[in-house]
Amino acid sequence: MSQTFEIYEDAAGEWRWRLVASNGEIIGDGGEGYASKDGARQAVERVQSYAPESDALDVGAAAFEVYEDEGGEWRWRLRHRNGNVLADGGEGYASRSGVHDAIESVKRNAPGAETGE
DSSP states (O other), rough: OOOOEEEEEEEOOOEEEEEEEETSOOOEEEESSSSSSSHHHHHHHHHHHHGGGGOOOOOSEEEEEEEEEEESSEEEEEETTSEEEEOOOSOBBSSSSHHHHHHHHHHHHTOOOOEEE
């Protein structure tokens, strides 16, 4: 079974992409429009590059997201399953292990922490 990336212009004049199976079923799409055809093509190239080595994120009620910011520091966010950010670490860490230590601290300490005003 082969799949094809389709790049197309929508009714609003934005460029979009979708991955279509040989039976015509849409497997995935970019979800957002691009100002140019080249922008949509670059998005497809990123998917082709990143997808093979990416982890699957199976979110229950919420999940911690770990990412590297533009300054090279590691950060975390707690996201609800609907995508909303529930909490943000607020500070960056020099190492990935440092941010994971911070997450473990939040997981361990938040449930019993008192609420003050």
